[in-house]
Amino acid sequence: MPETNPAEAAPTLARLIDGKALAQHIRAEVGARAAALAARGTRPGLAVILVGDDPASAVYVRNKVRACAENGLHSVLEKYDAALPEAALLERIAALNADPAIHGILVQMPVPRHIDPHRVIEAIDAAKDVDGFSVRSAGELFAGLPGLRPATPWGCLKMIESTGVPLRGRHAVVIGRSNTVGKPMALLLLAASATVTVCHSATTDLKRHVREADIVVAAVGRRRTVTADMVKRGAVVIDVGTNHDEAGKLCGDVDFEPVRAALGPEGWISPVPGGVGPMTITMLLANTVQAAERRVPPAGA
Ligand code: NAP
Numbered sequence: 001m002p003e004t005n006p007a008e009a010a011p012t013l014a015r016l017i018d019g020k021a022l023a024q025h026i027r028a029e030v031g032a033r034a035a036a037l038a039a040r041g042t043r044p045g046l047a048v049i050l051v052g053d054d055p056a057s058a059v060y061v062r063n064k065v066r067a068c069a070e071n072g073l074h075s076v077l078e079k080y081d082a083a084l085p086e087a088a089l090l091e092r093i094a095a096l097n098a099d100p101a102i103h104g105i106l107v108q109m110p111v112p113r114h115i116d117p118h119r120v121i122e123a124i125d126a127a128k129d130v131d132g133f134s135v136r137s138a139g140e141l142f143a144g145l146p147g148l149r150p151a152t153p154w155g156c157l158k159m160i161e162s163t164g165v166p167l168r169g170r171h172a173v174v175i176g177r178s179n180t181v182g183k184p185m186a187l188l189l190l191a192a193s194a195t196v197t198v199c200h201s202a203t204t205d206l207k208r209h210v211r212e213a214d215i216v217v218a219a220v221g222r223r224r225t226v227t228a229d230m231v232k233r234g235a236v237v238i239d240v241g242t243n244h245d246e247a248g249k250l251c252g253d254v255d256f257e258p259v260r261a262a263l264g265p266e267g268w269i270s271p272v273p274g275g276v277g278p279m280t281i282t283m284l285l286a287n288t289v290q291a292a293e294r295r296v297p298p299a300g301a
Pocket residue numbers: 152175176177178179180181182199200201202203206219220221222225240241242243276277280
């Protein structure tokens with residue numbers, strides 16, 4: 001019997017969608033656009049506001065500010081005590097709305113309970129709403145108009161597109177219907193001419209829906225929501241979830257290894273970490289540069 005060289009054995013696992021590598025590629029483009037704007041006198045600027053001392057939020061804002069510095073964007077980080085009155089926060093937002101050096105404003109969610117997140121989001125000038133959470137940005141997405149798209153689902157779309165699997169006519173199942181991930185994800189997929197099913201906590205027989213999906217986006221926040229018996233061979237699976245396993249290790253909503261095997265070599269899967277996370281910050285940078293480009297007349301004008 002000739003020995004089989006393991007290096008030549010046919011692959012059996014789904015291919016990885018490397019969010020880190022894709023993010024790097026897009027960041028290089030975004031950095032080049034930022035440099036072009038800076039050469040014409042406008043350095044794209046992002047203001048990040050953190051209210052309170054939630055440790056996870058502190059990490060997120062630090063990563064956003066660092067990503068700005070690494071890609072030629074200007075950023076300011078404003079940190080406030082958890083007791084900051086809502087009126088004072090709204091005043092700060094008004095000042096940043098009027099600041100010509102700032103093209104994007106984001107208030108890290110969640111805000112303390114005495115602050116109404118909707119009032120805060122709506123206080124941000126729509127042209128600077130780089131999180132894409134305002135009613136206006138949501139309406140632009142709904143109506144198919146140009147605008148600032150929420151970073152996480154937009155990043156997921158880029159990841160799906162990077163596989164080369166065409167979305168037109170494919171069946172996409174989005175698990176989760178939050179305003180920040182699930183709903184905008186469904187609208188982006190619909191705009192790409194996928195046939196879209198949205199599942200949530202009241203969905204009966206989640207497995208039946210997911211088994212029919214060519215594309216699955218899991219945005220729930222619960223480990224092992226998607227297991228190997230639920231996926232179709234050859235499907236594309238994007239894992240948005242951020243959870244921790246018994247050992248405290250970061251993991252997604254998808255039971256990664258068994259699902260990767262069940263998808264087979266024709267399938268695609270994004271890991272956690274190294275998947276959606278790096279893409280989210282990247283698309284935030286892209287939105288900030290886009291917002292700055294809109295403020296600057298085109299070259300030669
Ligand atoms: P969310 O607001 O809590 O929404 C979770 C959604 O999951 C809800 O629509 C909920 O349904 C649904 N759901 C809950 N249990 C379910 C079940 N058993 N079956 C089907 N659906 C179920 O969360 P989110 O803000 O959308 O975030 C989702 C996950 O993504 C979280 O783990 C979050 O940390 C992560 N995330 C990661 C990034 C990143 O950059 N990596 C960014 C954003 C979010 P109902 O509406 O019926 O309650």
